[in-house]
Amino acid sequence: MTSEANIDTHAAVGATVRARRRERGLSQQSLAEASGVSRKFLVDLEAGHERAELGKTMAVFHAPGLSLTASDPMPRGSDYDPARRDYAATFTQLISSQDFELAIKMLADYATASLNAGKPLLQRSPRLNDPHWSAALAGITKYTAHRLGQPAPSWTERVKPLNEAWMPAESYRTVREPMKKLTMSQTPAELAALNVFIRERSLATT
Structure with missing residues (x-):
């Protein structure tokens, strides 16, 4: 079953990537290598860094099978706030x-x-x-x-x-x-x- 999460802040992007990485049993280094980005970039992304490059962010999303969709805003939970x-x-x-x-x-x-x-x-x-x-x-x-x-x-x-x-x-x-x-x-x-x-x-x- 496909799950969805509302992503409308930098922190939400980071939380989503971190949750999927852990769900797949991946280390930060292994996901970074699979995405073609540095571990530092992934660390910054998971921490909600505001200057993360979109192209690299999309590569990180695609590596563990994540995708982005547009939807109406939903209340944010503690993982994102x-x-x-x-x-x-x-x-x-x-x-x-x-x-x-x-x-x-x-x-x-x-x-x-x-x-x-x-x-x-x-x-x-x-x-x-x-x-x-x-x-x-x-x-x-x-x-x-x-x-x-x-x-x-x-x-x-x-x-x-x-x-x-x-x-x-x-x-x-x-x-x-x-x-x-x-x-x-x-x-x-x-x-x-x-x-x-x-x-x-x-x-x-x-």
């Missing part, structure tokens, strides 16, 4: 699968969605087993709350600073010293206080 996404479950899954590149992109997605929603979307602790990613999410939650002029959720106060400086980007690639210095100088205070370093421009696009 960042404001309703279960970020705790999302990060748990990404970190357990060691998909750190996409996890970093989802940090920015979480920050932007929280600012757009007018409140930090993680009002309860995500209860991650990894202290690094727990600190990153706590720092971003504090950062978004501060930008919105709100108190941060109480769970963020229970997260302790890391013993050493940590950049999430180092989870999957080498960060050169000049970029480390630039990142540390442009990290919001809420993250720096937890010894997590991400450039502010990489966090929020709103």
